[in-house]
Amino acid sequence: MAEKQSTPLEKAARLLDLVPYISTHQGVALSELASEFGISESELLSDLNTLWMCGLPGYTPLELIDLEFESGYVSIRNAEILQKVRLLTKDELVILLVGLDLLIKSIDPKRNDLLSAITDLQTKIKTIIGDIATIAPIVNSSYRAIVLNAITSRKNLQISYHSLIRDELTNREITPIELMVDHGYEVLQAYCHQVGAYRTFRLDSIAEIAISGIQQPLIEKPKADEAFQMQIAISNRIRSTLERFRITASQDAAAKSGSHTAFSFSQDWLIRSAMSTLAATEVLSPPNSRVELARKCRKTLDLYESAVFGKIT
């Protein structure tokens, strides 16, 4: 980790927090203290040396904070004034409020003890900062824990997966490799034993998950593969349509008009996206995609025009 120089203010904040921490953890190891505060041991020593110079006006040994950190362990005395844990800043309260939202949605409804504890904490926080932040998570935190657990213990996973592209729910045995973020979504790279190939699974599309007993040798990471392309022209709802095709407006040279290129590992995804945005998009190439879209449009429109679906009842 590259060492970032703290500003005097950051350092002061840390000193104010070090005092209560050491007071409740007398004799704590320097290494442990450094990692708790996310700094190097040399920066911690510099902090403690500064703290030594602090105290009540007068600044005689009677008033100064007394630290002992010779042999790799730290103790503190004469720091009663700063001993109380500092109040949480409003930004800290916001992240706690949002973090608790994540938990409440992932805890078994039967754990009433935990759920009511969370609600009480959230109510306390909201009385201080107001109802100003919330999250509806799309991934269950216990599923993420199972995935991480399987990766570290090199176990296989059994998942029930909802593929939006293929519009089907399948059960698969997979060997998880890595959790990543792809286009703003959390995805799991894994080897799928059903298809005998590497696949990427969106975490929010996993309907059920469990660790299976099977252990796997280390598997190499697959290469990123976005093999398919589509040229499109967009006539309206430009921003939403670019977002659907995962084209970043600012990155795309032809952002304001003309044609854009969409990439995907799945041809089916490109076709479905083009169907979705029929009102705004024209696919320019490849030609076989145009043929496929013509077929789909005709078939679907036939349904609307047929006797069975044509009449609105």
Next chain:
Amino acid sequence: MSRKTERLVNLTIALLATKRYLTKSEIFRTVDGYEGTPEGKERMFERDKDDLRNLGIVIEVGTFDPLFEDESGYRIKPENYQFQLGELDSKDIALLSLAAEAWRGAALDSSALSALVKLHAIGIETDSEALPDLAPAIISKDTNLALAISAITSRTVLSFSYLSETLQEESRVLEPYAVASRYGHWYLFGMDLDRKDLRSFRLDRILGTLSTKGRAGNYEIPQSFSVESHLLETRSQQMAELYLRSGRALALRSRSTEIFDEKTPLGWERVAIEYRDEDRMAEEILWYGEDAVVLKPVTLRNSVMESLQAGVIRYG
């Protein structure tokens, strides 16, 4: 560098320890680190006060005797300095720690770390066995999320450039009220000062970095504002009826309720689905092509059919 740090800590100790207000001259005389010309000390002290307030430390200003025009003094009340969530048990600490952990490596990593340090400094052993195995995570690394949150908590007006549906860059000036994450995206809510109305903005459509305008504390968030209820109110729900091919259109099916109707063709189900945005709903129905046919409302059905007719002409 460390002289300033020392001075800030010493000032905090002195203001916390005093039972009465300390005047500026008393502070300059007794607190270590105030040196130089009178104007220099004055400037130093003003900056130090701002710095401590930025750490969330409340410095009170008052006089010794309210009856006389006296020199004002300063102090920090211990009850305003210390941890404010009251008595917590080990379960509370474990839950709050897990909540903070969700932000590690994300947009508010440093606030997560400082919150964790404070929670651990309380010195209550947490029993991690008492909690189920959870790995909460916020994945946004958007620096604008951190900027938006601190603008909200400090009541600071924001200005930014926003990408419109037609890819125009619009400049916006906003009194930010709240942030919320829905469907995997973060939104910023507030009073749009040009449009004089409550508006929401998707954070990833903001171009560049949010900038602050004016001083902190320039407006108030209305007492009645609640982001939860605002989200529920913004758009009214509508109801669509569709035929879905059996075993297909799973995502639509999962949030629908089935309508039993003997006229339903074999191999199909008739369902009702709530939706908010008609354009989005039409796009979602078209995603499933010949596996979903919308019946009601007529406007939605017509818009889907028009798209299909356009497609037949364009690609046919």
